[in-house]
Every structure is written in structure tokens, then in C-alpha cells.
Amino acid sequence: MSSETIEEIEEKISLHKHGKVPKNLRIAQIILTAKKMFADNGYANSSMDELAKRVRVSKPVIYELVGSKDNLFKMILTETGHDLQSRIQNAVNLAATLDAKLRAGGLAFFNFVSEHRMLWLALFVNDQGLFNKEIAQIRKQQSDLVGNLITSSNAFENNSPIYINGIAHALNGAYEALAIWWIDHPDLKPETLADWIVELLLPTELPIVR
Amino acid sequence: MSSETIEEIEEKISLHKHGKVPKNLRIAQIILTAKKMFADNGYANSSMDELAKRVRVSKPVIYELVGSKDNLFKMILTETGHDLQSRIQNAVNLAATLDAKLRAGGLAFFNFVSEHRMLWLALFVNDQGLFNKEIAQIRKQQSDLVGNLITSSNAFENNSPIYINGIAHALNGAYEALAIWWIDHPDLKPETLADWIVELLLPTELPIVR
DNA sequence: TATAGTAAACTACTATAAGTAGGTTACTAT
DNA sequence: ATAGTAACCTACTTATAGTAGTTTACTATA
Known part of the structure; x- marks a missing residue:
């Protein structure tokens, strides 16, 4: 992530005697506080009243x-x-071979997620907390099915159960993402x-399809 | 999908002279109407007032x-x-070989999505319409990066641009899904x-990792 | 050092939507 | 005919996004 921490911002803010703080500082404080709040509670369970409270300012200031x-x-x-994108891009650029680039890009992604797990969830995944249990349940069923299938493939026979399980979830994600992408490519048939x-x-077992 | 259509339900409902309708019929009507509403507007933009209006009943009835x-x-x-799951499971069961099972399962999934596109989106993807534009934008950037990478791989050199583009999105989905699955498997390192x-x-180019 | 101008902040409101308390209507069994 | 109850209603409360209009305090100039 770029720029200053919330502590540095609040340090600067505390220097202003009557609580009147320049725009740019206040904006930085609001955004950093909101990141924390969204990470804590998700979008739907975060309120602007709570944000105003956390920033110790009235609501119209926020608006x-x-x-x-x-x-x-x-x-x-x-x-x-953007932060995520540039971290991945930099990692890819620094690696030399194709294999290394793929590996480095993926690693950069997973590192980013592990550093900002709750924020990443709140931003890019579903409305955290509301229906996650139910969706996780459904995903698990589908991943079990996929897992069973690929376990019986000789392409996967030497891999550990945890790997199979993870890859099954990854594959489900691939199906979902492809279905979303499909919205903008409606001419493609489901068979394709x-x-x-x-x-x-x-x-290795199948002909290339175009 | 199981059971009756909304038309069949409303036909039965119209037989009740004073608008007083047995519980089970009313519930079926509410659920089918809500499916339509969520598909039309997404979860966040659907209101219980609107649902009550569509069902032509007051709100406490719904509650x-x-x-x-x-x-x-x-x-x-x-x-x-469950409907989705059983469609996929049936398709897999009916196919004979492993390849055919994988293909049939995937096809069943994509057929289901194409038949219930907006409902599927509202249920399983993000809160439709709120931030989709922004998220799609970010996904596109990342998929472009992935697409560029795999284009230069000899494993993909014979494939069409549309295929590469779709697969790039699918791969991004795989990364995301793996990151979500990771929450419940915190011991794994990002490198893994x-x-x-x-x-x-x-x-074919890399050793198996466990 | 008084004061005019303005940036920053406030109190108190509206509008919308989830959810509920308590009462009314009409079908059903005797 | 009517008691009991299933189905339904009006009219509220609570929570939260967003706003109108006002006040406070910092800053520049006389």
C-alpha cells in the first residue's frame, strides 16, 4: 500500500488545536479509517454514522x-x-523466465492477500458475513465433486489430498469466473x-479446442 | 429447477375468491416472485416493500x-x-469415462447458468450492479496480465485470442477461489x-509440488 | 489588534427500508 | 348460526443514507 499509516496521519491531526484539520489530512484519515471499518464489518454492515464516530467528526464532514x-x-x-495490480506487475517484471514470471505473479498475489486479508475479502469477494456460510457450503459440495473426479485422473494421481482439495476449489473458481466473463461474450456456446x-x-489427453 | 412455475401458482391462487390463500401456495408464490425480484435488481436493490407489492399482499404476510x-x-x-448441484451430479453420473464426466459436469454448469443467468449472478456472485463496473475493470487488468503471460507459453501458442482471454479470466477466478479457500487452511504458505x-x-514443464 | 472572508465543522432534519404490535376479515367445523 | 382460527391488514418503530442551513475558528489585511 502507498503513503502514510493511520498513526502518522492522526499524529499530524493531533497538532491542530481546535480539531479543525485541513481537507487533505482529513480525507486521508477518513479513507484509512474506512478501510479498517470495511475490513472489520464488510460493506453492508458498515455505517456512515459509525465511520463519523470513528473519525470523531460529524456525518456531513464525511459526505x-x-x-x-x-x-x-x-x-x-x-x-x-491498483496497489495489487502494480505489486503483481512488478513481481512479473523482475522475474526472468516464463515459469518464474508465473510463479512470481501468483506469489505476489497471495502475499498481498495475506497482508490485507479482511480488506481484500470485503472489497473483492462477497458481502462479507451475510451469506458466506451458505455460499461456502455450496462451494464445498461442488468442490468435493470436482475433487472426486480429478482424484481418479492419472494426471493427478500422485498429488496429496490437500492439494487436490485446493485445486478443486480453484477449479470451481475458474468455472465461476468464466461464467461471469461469458456475460460479455454471449455468442459462445456452453459446450465451448x-x-x-x-x-x-x-x-495432454485431449485435442486443442478453438 | 423443481416444482411449478409462477403462472401455475398464480392460476391456483386466482381460484380463491377473497384473496385469502393457503400458506403453502402463498409461500410458493412469494419465493418464486422473490427469485424474479432478486434476479431483476440484486439483493441490495430489492426491498421487502416491493416484494409485498409484487405479491399484492401486505408486508407482515411476507414476514x-x-x-x-x-x-x-x-x-x-x-x-x-441444490438444483445446480444435482444437475451437475446427474450429468457426471451419466457419462462413462473420466474425460466425458469432466466435460458433462462443466457443460451442465454452463447450461444452468445460461438458463438462470441473472438469478445465478444475484445469488452467487457479487451484489449485482453496485460495484460490478469497478470490479470488472480490475479483473480485466489482471486478466490482461495473465493473458500476456500465457500467450508467450508454448503450451498455449496454438490457441485463439478469445480462448486465451477466457482462460485468463478463468485463471484469475482460480486464484481468487484459492485465496478464499486459504482462509480455512491458514498453515499453507503463499509460495505453496x-x-x-x-x-x-x-x-508438463514442472515437477509435481506437494 | 480588530475584523472580513472562508474553510471546517455542527445540529437537526428527511427519506427509505427492515421489521413488528396489535387488530380485522373470512373460511371451516360443529 | 357461531366459535375458532388462518390469513391478512394498518400503522407503527428503528436504523441508516443523505442533506439544509447554521456556527466556529483560522487567516489575511487594515
């Missing part, structure tokens, strides 16, 4: 400086997306998409 | 019969999840996860 709850969230989403994933999974 | 907005959504989520995906992508 004056960041517009709306939506807009605040979008700012953080976009900024964090199904073939693509099979090919990705078992490249 | 009496389905408990709460959350609970209603969860019911639909779980039911639809990164290796897993590289292995999945380029199985």
Missing part, C-alpha cells in the same frame, strides 16, 4: 469530503486494485466453455 | 411466511444451489499456493 458511501467504497476498491476447462485440466 | 429478507435469500440460495497454480497451468 463533504468523500461524497457517499458508494463512492468511498469505490475509491478504496480502485486504489487497492466446457471444452476449454477440460482442455486446461487435461491438456 | 410471517418467510421470516426475513436474509432468510428468504438464504432459502433461495440453498434451493438453487503459487506453485500449485503454476503446476496446474504448465504440468
Whole structure:
């Protein structure tokens, strides 16, 4: 992440005797506080009243400086997306070979997630906490199915159960993401998409599909 | 999907002269109407007032019969999840070989999504419409990066641009899903996860990692 | 050092939506 | 005919996003 920490900002703020703080400082404080709040409670369970309380300022100050709850969230989403993107891009650039680039890019992603787990969840995944239990349950069922399938593939026979389990979840994510991407490519037939994933999974056993 | 259509239910309802309708019929109507509403507007932009209006009933009737907005959504989520699951399982069971099972399962998934696209989005993906533009933008950047990488791999050199683009999105989905799964497997190091995906992508070029 | 101008902040409101208390209507069994 | 109850209603409370209009204190200039 870029720029200063919340502690540094609040240090500077404490220097202003009557609590009147320049715009740019206040905005930085609001955004950093909101990041924390969204990470703590998710979008739906975060309120602007609570944010105002955390910042120790009245609500109109928040609205004056960041517009709306939506807009605040979008700012953080976009900024964090850029941070993530540039971390991955830098890692890829620093690696020499293709293999190393893939590995380094993935590693940069997982490192980023582990450093900002709750924020990443709140921003990029579902509305944290509301239906996660139910969705996790459904994902588990589907991943078990996929896991059983690939366990019987000779391409995966030498791998550990934990690996199979993780890859099964990853594959489910691939299916979901492809279905989302499909919205903007409506001409493709379901058969085509199904073939693509099979090919990705078992490249040596199947012909290339186009 | 199981059971009756909304038209069949409303036909039966219209037989009750004074608008007083047995519980089970009313519940079926509410759930089917809510499916439509969530598909139309997403969870956050759907209101119980609107649902009551669509069902032509007052709000306490809705609450009496389905408990709460959350609970209603969860019911639909779980039911639809089961429908999806059983469609995939049946398709897999009917196929003979491993390859055919994988292909049939994937096809069943994509067929289901194409039949219930907006509902599937509202249930399983993000809070439709609120921040999708921003998230799609970020996904696109990351997928472009992944796409560029795999384009230069000899494992993908013979594939069409549209295929590469789709697979890049699918791969991003795999990364995201693995990061979510990681929450429940905190002992794994980021390096391990990164290796897993590289292995999945380029199985012939890399040793198996455990 | 008084004061005009303005940046920063406030109190007190509106609007919308989830959820509920308590009462009314009409079907059903005797 | 009517007692009991299933189905339904009106009218509220609570919570939260967002706003109108006002006040406070810092800053520049006389």
C-alpha cells in the first residue's frame, strides 16, 4: 500500500488545536479509517454514522469530503486494485523466465492477500458475513465433486489430498469466473466453455479446442 | 429447477375468491416472485416493500411466511444451489469415462447458468450492479496480465485470442477461489499456493509440488 | 489588534427500508 | 348460526443514507 499509516496521519491531526484539520489530512484519515471499518464489518454492515464516530467528526464532514458511501467504497476498491495490480506487475517484471514470471505473479498475489486479508475479502469477494456460510457450503459440495473426479485422473494421481482439495476449489473458481466473463461474450456456446476447462485440466489427453 | 412455475401458482391462487390463500401456495408464490425480484435488481436493490407489492399482499404476510429478507435469500440460495448441484451430479453420473464426466459436469454448469443467468449472478456472485463496473475493470487488468503471460507459453501458442482471454479470466477466478479457500487452511504458505497454480497451468514443464 | 472572508465543522432534519404490535376479515367445523 | 382460527391488514418503530442551513475558528489585511 502507498503513503502514510493511520498513526502518522492522526499524529499530524493531533497538532491542530481546535480539531479543525485541513481537507487533505482529513480525507486521508477518513479513507484509512474506512478501510479498517470495511475490513472489520464488510460493506453492508458498515455505517456512515459509525465511520463519523470513528473519525470523531460529524456525518456531513464525511459526505463533504468523500461524497457517499458508494463512492468511498469505490475509491478504496480502485486504489487497492491498483496497489495489487502494480505489486503483481512488478513481481512479473523482475522475474526472468516464463515459469518464474508465473510463479512470481501468483506469489505476489497471495502475499498481498495475506497482508490485507479482511480488506481484500470485503472489497473483492462477497458481502462479507451475510451469506458466506451458505455460499461456502455450496462451494464445498461442488468442490468435493470436482475433487472426486480429478482424484481418479492419472494426471493427478500422485498429488496429496490437500492439494487436490485446493485445486478443486480453484477449479470451481475458474468455472465461476468464466461464467461471469461469458456475460460479455454471449455468442459462445456452453459446450465451448466446457471444452476449454477440460482442455486446461487435461491438456495432454485431449485435442486443442478453438 | 423443481416444482411449478409462477403462472401455475398464480392460476391456483386466482381460484380463491377473497384473496385469502393457503400458506403453502402463498409461500410458493412469494419465493418464486422473490427469485424474479432478486434476479431483476440484486439483493441490495430489492426491498421487502416491493416484494409485498409484487405479491399484492401486505408486508407482515411476507414476514410471517418467510421470516426475513436474509432468510428468504438464504432459502433461495440453498434451493438453487441444490438444483445446480444435482444437475451437475446427474450429468457426471451419466457419462462413462473420466474425460466425458469432466466435460458433462462443466457443460451442465454452463447450461444452468445460461438458463438462470441473472438469478445465478444475484445469488452467487457479487451484489449485482453496485460495484460490478469497478470490479470488472480490475479483473480485466489482471486478466490482461495473465493473458500476456500465457500467450508467450508454448503450451498455449496454438490457441485463439478469445480462448486465451477466457482462460485468463478463468485463471484469475482460480486464484481468487484459492485465496478464499486459504482462509480455512491458514498453515499453507503463499509460495505453496503459487506453485500449485503454476503446476496446474504448465504440468508438463514442472515437477509435481506437494 | 480588530475584523472580513472562508474553510471546517455542527445540529437537526428527511427519506427509505427492515421489521413488528396489535387488530380485522373470512373460511371451516360443529 | 357461531366459535375458532388462518390469513391478512394498518400503522407503527428503528436504523441508516443523505442533506439544509447554521456556527466556529483560522487567516489575511487594515
